[in-house]
Amino acid sequence: MSRLVKCENGHFYDADKYAKCPNCSRGAGPKKDVVMEGGISTDLDDVKTVAMNIRGNIKSGRSVRIPKVSGRTIKPSNEILDREEQRMRELQEKIRDHKDSLEEQVTLAKESYEIDNDKTVAVHVFENGIEPVVGWLVCVNGEEKGRDYRLIRGRNRIGRDSGMDVTIRKDQKVTREEHCSVVYDEKSNLTFLVPGNGTLTYYKGEMLRQPQQLCSGDAVEIGETKFIFISFCEGERVWKNEEE
Known part of the structure; x- marks a missing residue:
C-alpha cells in the first residue's frame, strides 16, 4: 500500500519512493490552491501527486489511500436558482398587481364621491x-x-x-x-x-x-x-x- 505523507509546505508525496518531498526539491514552494468541479478547494500539486499515485497503484494492483480534502463549498444548482428567481418574480408581480388594483379602486371611489x-x-x-x-x-x-x-x-x-x-x-x-x-x-x-x-x-x-x-x-x-x-x-x- 502506498504511504502518502504531507511535507511542511503542504505537499503530498509517496514516502516509500522518496526520502523527502520531491516538490520542495524542485523548488515548487508553498502549495497553490485550485478549485475543482463541485466547489472543492485543494492544492494543485496534491492533485497531481494523488493522480500519479492512483495511476501507478492501479497498474501495479496495489491499493491506494486517498487523502482527505477540506474546504468544500456547496452551491445550489442553476436549476434551483432559476426556479427560486422565477417564484420571486411571480410573487412580486402579484403584490404589484394587487397594490395597483387597490389604489385604482380607492382613487375611483374618491373621485366618484368628491364634492366641491x-x-x-x-x-x-x-x-x-x-x-x-x-x-x-x-x-x-x-x-x-x-x-x-x-x-x-x-x-x-x-x-x-x-x-x-x-x-x-x-x-x-x-x-x-x-x-x-x-x-x-x-x-x-x-x-x-x-x-x-x-x-x-x-x-x-x-x-x-x-x-x-x-x-x-x-x-x-x-x-x-x-x-x-x-x-x-x-x-x-x-x-x-x-x-x-
Whole structure:
C-alpha cells in the first residue's frame, strides 16, 4: 500500500519512493490552491501527486489511500436558482398587481364621491341653515362608547383631527386625517364606506380594501373603536329640495 505523507509546505508525496518531498526539491514552494468541479478547494500539486499515485497503484494492483480534502463549498444548482428567481418574480408581480388594483379602486371611489366645497353649502344646507342628517355611526365599543356621530350628505371624513367631519379623539389607532370616509350618494340614495389613509378599518369583520355599501345594522371597526351604522335615508326615504 502506498504511504502518502504531507511535507511542511503542504505537499503530498509517496514516502516509500522518496526520502523527502520531491516538490520542495524542485523548488515548487508553498502549495497553490485550485478549485475543482463541485466547489472543492485543494492544492494543485496534491492533485497531481494523488493522480500519479492512483495511476501507478492501479497498474501495479496495489491499493491506494486517498487523502482527505477540506474546504468544500456547496452551491445550489442553476436549476434551483432559476426556479427560486422565477417564484420571486411571480410573487412580486402579484403584490404589484394587487397594490395597483387597490389604489385604482380607492382613487375611483374618491373621485366618484368628491364634492366641491363651494357647492356643499348650496346643495346640502336647507334655507333654515340645517344640514339634513342621512344616518349615524353609533359607538358600541371603545373609549367613545355610547356616543353617536351624525352623518350628512356627501363625504364624511373620519379621523382624530378636530377638522374631520367625524372626530374620534381618544383612539390612537385612528389616523389623524381621513382614516376612512362614509359617503352618502344623493342620486342613488345609498351610503358607502370608503378606504382612506388608515389601515385598521373593518366592514362586517373583514378588512376594508374597496368601497362597500352600508346598510342599517352593519358593523364597522375603525382603529380599536366599533360602530353600528344606522341609516335614515334609504329606500323611499330621501331628503328633497323644497323646489322639488
